[in-house]
Amino acid sequence: MTEPRVRPDPAFALLGLYESALPEVYGYLLARCGDRVLAEELTSETFLGAVAACRKGGAPPVSTGWLIGVARHKLADHWRRKAREERGLRLVHEPDAHDPWDTELDALRARQVLESLGAHHQAVLTLRYVDGLPVGEVAACLGRTVNATEALLTRAKAAFRHSYEEKGGCDD
The missing domain is CATH 1.10.1740 (Rna Polymerase Sigma Factor; Chain: A)
Structure with a gap:
């Protein structure tokens, strides 16, 4: 045996x-x-x-x-x-012409703003802009379609912009 x-x-x-x-x-x-x-x-x-x-x-x-x-x-x-x-999602205003993603952000304020956003917005913004993943990979990580991820990214950027400006972020 x-x-x-x-x-x-x-x-x-x-x-x-x-x-x-x-x-x-x-x-x-x-x-x-x-x-x-x-x-x-x-x-x-x-x-x-x-x-x-x-x-x-x-x-x-x-x-x-x-x-x-x-x-x-x-x-x-x-x-x-x-x-x-x-799940208490808020309605996000349409983005305006000024986009803080194209300017230098105060890193500490940006982190505070990011942490104040909903988890779905934190996820998409972190994966896209901190990790530098392309939208397709972000979509795969989040289990969403590319189109849904692009829409979420647009809403997340608008929410970030609104909150960042509210905290005195973008100096015009």
């Missing part, structure tokens, strides 16, 4: 990477959400999700870049959950 062969758990590949990747994943999330507790929770979810993904067939090789991608999806999932909870 032959002895059964035991395959090593593919999630063990994460152990070797954990210590070097942890600060990068946490830093990525903290820079985008600005909340230490939330960044810690999402970092934990990222590594748990990575373990589950490693155990599935056809998983990509484990790397820090791959973990950052998992973290991006966990953050997008968080924003979707938060948006569903908030």
Whole structure:
């Protein structure tokens, strides 16, 4: 009788990477959400999700870049959950001729304004302008069509503009 062969758990590949990747994943999330507790929770979810993904067939090789991608999806999932909870969507005014995206923004004020927006607006603006993803990838991260994402991006920019100007942002 032959002895059964035991395959090593593919999630063990994460152990070797954990210590070097942890600060990068946490830093990525903290820079985008600005909340230490939330960044810690999402970092934990990222590594748990990575373990589950490693155990599935056809998983990509484990790397820090791959973990950052998992973290991006966990953050997008968080924003979707938060948006569903908030659902009290406000009507946004039409954009005017002055677009703060074409000017220099005060970084601290911009972060405060971004954090004051709804989760759906935070998600689309962060993925598009902080992460620099093209609209198609933003749509994929948020589980929306490209057209719906472009419309959301337009509304989010208008909401950001309105709030930024309300806080004394754009100097004309």
